[in-house]
Amino acid sequence: MIHFVLLISRQGKVRLTKWYSPYSQKERTKVIRELGGVILNRGPKLCNFVDWRGFKVVYKRYASLYFCMCIDQDDNELEVLEIIHHFVEILDRYFGSVCELDLIFNFHKAYYILDELLLAGELQESSKKTVARLIAAQDSLVETAKEQASSISNIIAQATK
């Protein structure tokens, strides 16, 4: 099972965190600091796995961002690498060649996508197309609701003029 997902920038800034196991706020900060120190300091040619407190952390760097996932000792590290790549590809498709700024300003969208991909620390969907379709459907629901709301407020505004 995946215990948490972390996105850290090369400067050590947190871009996304998702916790599937209970960690208190204090522990979360500590974990991020600790892992940031370990992962950011690893050289480029080294393997993508780090043993950490009895767990394994699988990380991969994409441009300026490190994607990290913490898994159990007996989980398949190679598969988790593949899941990370899967996530990146979906983000890429959604934002259109994603960059760090997309994830900063639309962090909630990144979370929505992650929630369609992982649930309870397990993989939920192996098809990028399905994830994209589900996100699009929900986004359009939001859009319709917004339009309705603005048209109603227009009507109210006009009526109260």
Next chain:
Amino acid sequence: MNPFSSGTCLRDMIRAIRACKTAAEERAVVRKECAAIRASINEDDQDYRHRNLAKLMFIQMLGYPTHFGQMECLKLIASAGFPEKRIGYLGLMLLLDERQEVLMLVTNSLKQDLNHSNQYIVGLALCALGNICSAEMARDLAPEVERLLQFRDPNIRKKAALCSIRIIKKVPALAENFINCAASLLKEKHHGVLITGVQLCADLCKVSSEALEYFRKKCTEGLVRTLRDIVNSPYSPEYDISGITDPYLHIRLLKLLRILGQGDADASDRMTDILAQVATKTESNKNAGNAILYECVETIMSIEDDGGLRVLAINILGKFLSNRDNNIRYVALNMLMRATTLDAQAVQRHRATILDCVKDSDASIRKRALDLLYLLVNDNNVKHLIKELIEYLEVSDQEFKGDLTAKICSLVEKFSSEKIWYIDQMLKVLSEAGNFVKDEVWHALIVVISNASDLHGYTIRALYRAFLTSTEQETLVRVAVWCIGEYGDMLVNNVGMLDIEDPITVTECDAVDAVEVAIKRHTSDLTTKAMALIALLKLSSRFPSYSERIKGIIVQNKGNVVLELQQRSIEFNHILQKHPKFRSALVERMPVLDEATFSGRRAGSLPTAISTSSGAPSNHPNGIAKPATAPIPDFLDLSSDDVPAPSSSGGDFLQDLLGVDLSPTPAPSGADMPPKASTDVLLDLLSIGMPLPVQTGLSASDILSSSQDDKAPFVNFNGLASLSSLSANATSPANAAPMMDLLDGRGPGPQKSEENGQAYPSLVAYESSSLRVMFNFSKQRGSPQTTLIQATFTNLSSNVYNDFLFQAAVPKFLQLHLDPASSNTLPASGDGSITQNLKVTNSQHGKKSLVMRVRIAYKTNNKDVLEERQINNFPQNL
């Protein structure tokens, strides 16, 4: 936008935060934003609720507290619209975790949303439930989730399946409700549902043996078929990853098959064909393919199999190991570690490659490889591998040295067939990475050196050479200093020269220099310096011509800020100055340390009692044997508890140091001393809050005279680290007779008590040429734990004893109450006695018998006398 609202939108806030140059600036911006959000929350502003929450999520990600926004999540979730719910659930998952009480309040909203007509809202609720639900919520909402497993839309079914995993992990008792639904998910065609369904089954098997049996019987065939279909499926762009259709599904199916096949030959048999197919046909040039192969190998290793497949699996791992990709090598090492238990021979074939991996530049790989190599070492390859590892130790990273050293030491000890090889290797390790060597390792080395009497000369010379080149290795210095102290004469005289050695000329001056370097080195810690002091004391006797110089060095430490060293140097100085006569006897070579005792203690196989220290039983009549974990430093610790004021003469220091009564009379202290730890406690107890006895010349001379009769105590002093007093006693025949007496004198006590039942016989608790102590026992009716002891003291000498003081101490499981004595003057020649009542309560009545340490102080002829004794021949069942 509402013209009356202040504040910025999310994008502006993020920009403002990003524009901050310093952490303080960032904090200021966040504080301002939080204040605005709080104000908005207090106004119950509905329009900006979702925007506030979005801001809070960002602020939370930066690590600031956001608990005040938790209720806002609940309000958003409770509102009707999808956008509000969407952000509300996201906030719930980010700002809360399962341990917060607030979470309970959301149960009702979740229940409603799980039954909502909009499937996306159902999806949101399932997602939140799956990510953060607590055990209570799992119990409350399990029926809803169970129902949703049959929902028409597959996207809801897959979410419900993963949600069920969370539920059964939280409440394993609910597992049986999900077994049937989970089995039906396995027949689905939709990949998302299939993946999550397989995962659910795997987790069900983990929590319920009933589920495991069910799936094993009903689903193995189906799963094998599904795997075959997916392996042979034609190209499908939606699920294709580098030429393989849905590797995630492959992996999950293999994982579930592993669980089903483990421990069941029949099920294993049914899956061998497909496993062989996966293992041979999967492309291994891309990560996805390797991930499948890796999973397949693990499954093959775990299921019941005749071995044909295993050969295939180990070959795959061999290929992995020679892969250029570090990731692949890492997982190969991981798997080989598990494979060693199945087929060590096959793994041995890759030994050379694994050894290379130990030297890899990647810490993760190094660690795995070292762990694996550790398992592979056996009698045949140990010499070669240790040589390689020690060579690597010289060039390895600092942070890896600790691990590496521990492993090498452990291997060298485990496979030390020849002592000379062991000593050689350990010396190499000590001089390369002495600072990483653990205490018990160098203690063990000293024990081995002490036992290898034919190698003493060789060892001391090798150590001396190593010491000259690497003085910065703490443990090397310690071992070297100890050996120079013990075998300094062999160093100078080139005793026991082996053919393989280069001749070396060391003068007495050089040897003293070496120890002086050790004591003056400012990086030396207390232990090293203390050991160096003792070594100096010993050298002063070995090299009498350097005695003055040594005294000079010792005196320099008289003003040391560390009390321990200060005290020791003053005492040693006394010995050098005032007692040259018995100095040589005092610092004789240590008796051979007993290996069996030492290893027994290390293994912890002997029972430890009372105190938590690693003490183990020690048959030491004098009661100074200490736990072997720190032989030499402990000697110092021990004596520091009892050593009287430095103004007293050397004799009483000795007496205290030895912690014994030196009179060679038979005393009821036998071979069955209680565990040593208890005596430590007693000793400590005695030394607390007691006026230090100040003694004068006579008692010292008494001691000296007695010491001439019986050299044993001095031998024991020599055996300061003494692991076994028995060996110490064996070296001094003079002590043999008293030893026998000790054993004899003890016999009758317990026997009588058995015969007499509840009436306990009196006990001669202590008898010396000058004093006899009798104990009479009685029990109070109704309190078997409490024993009343009447102690009667009789003077056997012809002098009156004044200021008579009796003290006793007991280990923690006993409680002791001392009544005042009848008098403090004891008439001479048995012409009267003192009585004193003691009350002892044994909290471990029936399990442990009484034990007590007594100390008797009195004045006779204006001399202070102090006698100490451990009493442990109390009748049983007291």
